[in-house]
Amino acid sequence: MAEARLHDPQTLYRHWEHEQWNPWAIDLATDRAQWRNGLSAEDKGLVAWALASLMVAEERITTQFAGLVMAADSEEEATFLATQQVDEARHMQFYARVQAEVIAEPETIAVHVARSRAQLGEPFRAIFDGTLTSAHDRLAADPRDAAAKVDFVTTYHLVIESTLGLTAFQFITRYLRDQGVLPGFVEGYGRVHHDEQRHIGYGVWFLRESVARDPELGDRVRQTLRKLLPAVAGALAPPDREGTDWEALGASAEEIRGFALGGLSRRLHVVGVPLDTL
Ligand SMILES: [Fe+2]
């Protein structure tokens, strides 16, 4: 499996040097025209919800990250983590540009985030304002705390970037490609996704090294996952959907949950904390 060939932070940093992109080089003119005249009201509502989730998620993961840079254990790891911080800021800027040029009008990022927040449900807030922020606060207070670093990377890289992020990417881009809409957004989201693969590669590498060095840290991974997984299932559902049997963006809840859990299970296997030991 692909994740079994993990790259170390120095290799991931060197990949980053070859994989730069500019959020302003992407043409959003077709997207803007289609948004105004080319999407049904229901589709528009779902796509607006998906874009609002991405806007708020990237703002959170850009501003709740510096503690991990401070917690680096080598110069190579600090270098890679500095590139991830730049990537997240670039992603936030791209989504803010989509808000400014396609969905709404030019505004500060804070205004786009506030408007987007109004569309999101409670599970989303629990993950991004609750668990992520408190894990970041604990790590920033003591960057040498190995357990706090494992808790943070489990929350950030394993749950948010891989389980939530890759699942959102799979179903949002499949839907938009099938409908033939928002080509500029899909192009930029593809670049974001490529960066995210590098970030997740780091997270899985770091957790595997940590658990191999100190098996008790594996219990920290289990504890964080047990606490967060119910909110993850909730955050994948549009806020107006009732129960566990819903459809969104052309996919059933079962298909979306299956994709999310399948990916998490493969990564946990590589980390050394199989899903069935949670
Ligand atoms: Fe990102």
Ligand SMILES: [Fe+2]
């Ligand atoms: Fe990321």
